[in-house]
Amino acid sequence: MLVRRELPGDAPAVADVHAEAFAPMYPDSAPIEPGLVDALRASEEWLPPLSLVAEIDGAVVGHVCVTRATLGPDQLPALGLGPLGVREAHKRRGVGSALMHAVLGAADALDEGVVVLLGHPDYYPRFGFRPAAELGIEPEVPEWAPHFQARPLTAYRPQLRGTFRYAAPFGEL
16 A cells, blocks of 8 residues: 555545545435535645545555644634545555554644544544543534544644634535
8 A cells, every 4th residue: 555645636536435435424415525625625725745545556545635724713723634535445454544644644744733633532542633622622513522533743732722613615514
């Protein structure tokens, strides 16, 4: 497996990955994640160095992206992780973990302070995530709190707190 930056020609394969990965969550409709990634790509919050694909034998089998987000009334910089998708045939084979480790390492190397996500509380702690409230980071939607997690990076500082706001396309879902 090779984990690398997404290239412009990867967009159709990335859309296919997310359509397949999220299909079980949408039994009566098409997943929204492929359109979300396209909207994120077109937004000012898109961070190309933090959009990664996993490739096996030349085929894109996984994708993760991290976009610019903000914290609190001063709009301090933060990162929002997601979506993360892996093709069905490659799930539970380390693809998602490889993407997570790579994107967190890349964000850390770029001197970012904190990464936030909405995800399963039993899965993401293995990557250093913990309840965001422990860091004073609150979701815009209170019902998200049980699944709202944050991962401080090397450049983290305690001032990175307050209400978290995802990139604009997330609000348009």
